Amino acid sequence: xxxxxxASPVSVSWYPTLSVLMLAIGLVITASFFIYEAxxxxxxxxxxxxLFAGAVASxxxxxxxxxxxxxxxxxx
Amino acid sequence: MKMGFxxxxxxxxxxxxxxxxxxxxxxxxxxxxVDLTSHIVRIASSLKVENTGKDSVSEVLLVFPERQAKNLAxxxxxxxxxxxxxxxxxVNLPVENVNSEGMPPALVAYxxxxxxxxxxxxxxFTFEVLAVFTHSLLPFPxxxxxxxxxxLVFEDSAYFLSPYxxxxxxxxxxxxxxxxxxxxxxxNTKIQGSEIKYGPYEDLAPxxxxxxxxxxxSNQPFVxxxxxxxxxxVSHWGNVQVTENYNLVHGGSQIKGEFSRxxxxxxxxxRGASAFRNLxxxxxxxxxxxxxxxxxxxxxxxxxxxDSRKTELEIEPRYPMFGGWRTAxxxxxxxxxxDFLFESEGKRFLNISFGSPINEIIIDTLIxxxxxxxxxRDISVSAPFPVKQLQETKVSHLDVIGRPVIVLxxxxxxxxHDQYFQVYYKFNSISMLREPMMLISGFFLLFVACxxxxxxxxxxxxxxxxxxxxxxxxxxxxxxxxxxxxxNRCLMIHDKLDASLRDLSRTGDVQACKAxxxxxxxQLKELSKELKPLLSTLQTSPQAAxxxxxxxxxxxxxxxxxxxxxxxxxxxxECYEKKVSGREIENRIALQQNKITALRQEVDDxxxxxxxx
Numbered sequence: 077x078x079x080x081x082x083a084s085p086v087s088v089s090w091y092p093t094l095s096v097l098m099l100a101i102g103l104v105i106t107a108s109f110f111i112y113e114a115x116x117x118x119x120x121x122x123x124x125x126x127l128f129a130g131a132v133a134s135x136x137x138x139x140x141x142x143x144x145x146x147x148x149x150x151x152x
Numbered sequence: 153m154k155m156g157f158x159x160x161x162x163x164x165x166x167x168x169x170x171x172x173x174x175x176x177x178x179x180x181x182x183x184x185x186v187d188l189t190s191h192i193v194r195i196a197s198s199l200k201v202e203n204t205g206k207d208s209v210s211e212v213l214l215v216f217p218e219r220q221a222k223n224l225a226x227x228x229x230x231x232x233x234x235x236x237x238x239x240x241x242x243v244n245l246p247v248e249n250v251n252s253e254g255m256p257p258a259l260v261a262y263x264x265x266x267x268x269x270x271x272x273x274x275x276x277f278t279f280e281v282l283a284v285f286t287h288s289l290l291p292f293p294x295x296x297x298x299x300x301x302x303x304l305v306f307e308d309s310a311y312f313l314s315p316y317x318x319x320x321x322x323x324x325x326x327x328x329x330x331x332x333x334x335x336x337x338x339x340n341t342k343i344q345g346s347e348i349k350y351g352p353y354e355d356l357a358p359x360x361x362x363x364x365x366x367x368x369x370s371n372q373p374f375v376x377x378x379x380x381x382x383x384x385x386v387s388h389w390g391n392v393q394v395t396e397n398y399n400l401v402h403g404g405s406q407i408k409g410e411f412s413r414x415x416x417x418x419x420x421x422x423r424g425a426s427a428f429r430n431l432x433x434x435x436x437x438x439x440x441x442x443x444x445x446x447x448x449x450x451x452x453x454x455x456x457x458x459d460s461r462k463t464e465l466e467i468e469p470r471y472p473m474f475g476g477w478r479t480a481x482x483x484x485x486x487x488x489x490x491d492f493l494f495e496s497e498g499k500r501f502l503n504i505s506f507g508s509p510i511n512e513i514i515i516d517t518l519i520x521x522x523x524x525x526x527x528x529r530d531i532s533v534s535a536p537f538p539v540k541q542l543q544e545t546k547v548s549h550l551d552v553i554g555r556p557v558i559v560l561x562x563x564x565x566x567x568x569h570d571q572y573f574q575v576y577y578k579f580n581s582i583s584m585l586r587e588p589m590m591l592i593s594g595f596f597l598l599f600v601a602c603x604x605x606x607x608x609x610x611x612x613x614x615x616x617x618x619x620x621x622x623x624x625x626x627x628x629x630x631x632x633x634x635x636x637x638x639x640n641r642c643l644m645i646h647d648k649l650d651a652s653l654r655d656l657s658r659t660g661d662v663q664a665c666k667a668x669x670x671x672x673x674x675q676l677k678e679l680s681k682e683l684k685p686l687l688s689t690l691q692t693s694p695q696a697a698x699x700x701x702x703x704x705x706x707x708x709x710x711x712x713x714x715x716x717x718x719x720x721x722x723x724x725x726e727c728y729e730k731k732v733s734g735r736e737i738e739n740r741i742a743l744q745q746n747k748i749t750a751l752r753q754e755v756d757d758x759x760x761x762x763x764x765x
Contacts (some may be wrong), residue, residue: 079494079501084390085584088488109599113606119630123603130599138592145549149441149486151387152549152587 088146095143102136109133176205177212180276182312182321188366189328190512191374191403192566193285193306198232201316202276210270211263213250213315214281220308221260225514225564226284229264231277243267245279255315256359284566286514287376291405292367296475298412302405302426303333304370310338310350311360318360322351327368336364373428374404374475377515380508380565385523385548388584392492395484396508400469402428403514406476416472427472433509435463439485446470446481465509499530499576506535506560507570515565522558522575526551527583533558535573550587624695629765631686631696635703636762638683639710643755645672645679646717653724662728669721676714683707699765706758713751720744 086094109129113121145152181200186193203209216224229245250263264279271277289304296302312321325335325348335341335348342349348366378399385393404426415423435442437460444454444467453468469479492504502522508515523546524531533541540561545554558575611619652668655661690696690703720741727737 079496081490082388082493082495082500083490084388085581086390088390110602113602117630117633118607118626120633121607123607126603127600130596130603134592134595134599137595138588141591141595142588146389150549151385151389151391151393151486 091143091147095140095147098136098140098143100140102133102140105129105133105136176203176207177209177271177316178202178204179312179314179316179318180320182314182318184312184321184323186306186308186323186325188289188304188306188368188370189326190372191289191304191370192512192514193288195281195283195285195308197281197283197312198278199281200276200278201271203271203273206273208270208272209266211265212279214247214262214264215255215259215313215315216262216283217313218258218260220285220288223285223288223564224260224283225286225566226568227262227281228568229279229281231267231279259313261315282568284568286516286564286566287403289370291475294405295408296405296426297409298407298415298474299423300405300426301369302371302374302475304368304404306366306368308364309360310336310362310364311353311356313359313361315358317358318353318356320352320354321356322349322353324349325366327366328370328372329368331369333367333369335366335368338362338364371425373431373473373512374402375428375431375473375510375513376401376403377508377510377513377518379517379519380515381519381521382508383521383523384502384504386489386493386502386525388489388493388525388579388581390489392487392489392502392504393484394487395482397480397482398508398510399478399480400473401478402473402475404475407474411474420472424472424474427474429472430466430468431513432511433465433467433483434511435465435485435509436487436491436505437462438488438491439463440487442483442485444481444483446479451481498578500579501574501576503572503574505570506562506573507565507567509570512567516563518562518565518569520560520562521546522560523548524556524558524575524577525579525583526553526555526586528556528577528579531556531558531575531577533560533573533575535560536571537562537569550590552586552590621695624693628690628693628696628699631689631693632699632703632762632765635683635686635690635706636759638679638686639706639755639759642676642679642710642714643752645675646713646752648672649717649721653721656724656728657734660728662725665725665728669725680711699762702758702762706755706762709751709755709758713748713755716744716748716751720748 109126112126112129142152178201179199180202181198183198185196187196199212201212214227214229227247229247231243231245245267246265247262248265250261255261264281266277289306292303292305306325308323310323312318312323327346327348330346332343332348335343338350340349340351340353350364378401379397380399381397383393383395383397385395387393407426412423416427420427420429435458437458439458442456442463442465444451444465451467451470453470455466457464463485465483465485467481467483469481471477471479473479493500493502495501502524506520507518531543533539542559542561544557544559546557547554556577560573562569611622613619649668649672652665652672656665687703687707690700696703723741723744724737727740732740
């Protein structure tokens, strides 16, 4: 079997775009999370909703910051 | 002669002459070419060996005096393709260090294995030997001033030192310049331009030795890296990062007296001929993010250009390098992953060059560190020459247990060692998600901390009046919020009813409009049911006393609005059933419509007011 070259899972040229996009989405969800925290009163707050918003936001922020690091040249 | 050379070799050569012949091999022709054009000595020899004995022979011995052997960096033997077209291409012959019995102690022997069954009786075989030596050119004088040119001394034997008898042999010494200070003159010695020729000499006994000394001028850059640490870091996210830490010294004649920068700037080729100003590194193609710095910071004197086959980096140290001067710097560059990382039979391997990219450099100690991604297993190295191997771990960005590092160490490295080596390892692609998972869990912890902070009740006294008031106020707030929600839902239903009227005027479908009305009635009834308990809670709570009138007003206004809307709806539907014209309908409901709009405005204002609390 001939050796096969291994490339990165995502093309390197996509990193800056992906980073901006995912960070933007992540920050919007983060903003909505904090707006929800600040406006809803203690009794009406739903823990599941908060955790869900937090999880989605952290997935986007996590991948966004990973791509930010990669596009800056910090290859983790 | 003016120089203090070790003539003990001559004595020792005489001793050697008396040792017995090792085998029945005879070298029928030996041509040696010594290349002294750079500071790395390369001796290329072409040997024709013939078996005069009865038994077949499988190996040929090459010997070097101990003094030379300790500087021997690289030795290869390649079978000559021969002059006939039928012969195959050159084949590398295995060479190994042997301690042959009957060999004089001051000699180091290497054996070259002959291909396929060895050499039969009367057969002959031709092969080429390349030996590369470091630190074999000695500066003489050892110290020179800035204005002097550098003179070097090279010692060897005019005769090929061999345990076999040699029939015909010749030696060519190639110098960088025709300017030669002195050279040993033997019979059949002639100088042609920058080449000195010894020989041909015929019928010499085994271990014949005749020392020669060539003293010549050479201002070639004498670049010696005392230590070079190359760190190759593999990231599966698309990069191979190479960082090279050089510890350079000019290995030629040391400079004495003072250094004048002014003289050097004015006439660098006369006042600084022995110095070198720049170095050229040939980096692989598609190298990117190249940097050149030292302990102080970036060094701006560098140039980079490249094409599809290579990238060339020209760097200038902070000062011209004179003999004995040192400098330390770092160069680094990134390489695309797909050029160097491959997969074969379930294993991944890195295929990358071993030596330094800088031209004509001697490296005393080369340490190559290959940093593999976290989670690599079953690591093995395949190198074309023996190297010392170690394993360590390095903790870098976003690591938990650290990355496995393979350390390869080799002394006396010359450009000929710049060959590819392979590091094999196993890696599960899921492990690539470790870094993003760390980032994600970091962010998630932040969110969880926020949630915990918001949910936690941090007040110390749970029974104080103000605390109780606060709790009650929060209750009121939550009820008001619910009321707010309900009213908003009512308003949405109103909007739907309006929309159904618009549909009616467009399509004339009275039944659909009636159905929508029925549906809306049901919903509104439910909502008003939900509203009742909330209102009664508000009425009983003392905290809500202030806000209660507004809420009640809101509920009343909403009810009024609802009634008006229903009346309007009924009127319109009836008109349609009686087939009254559109203008007539509009006239009939115009008054109602005005009231509805005014009420809606009031309700919205009240909602805004309550929201602001």
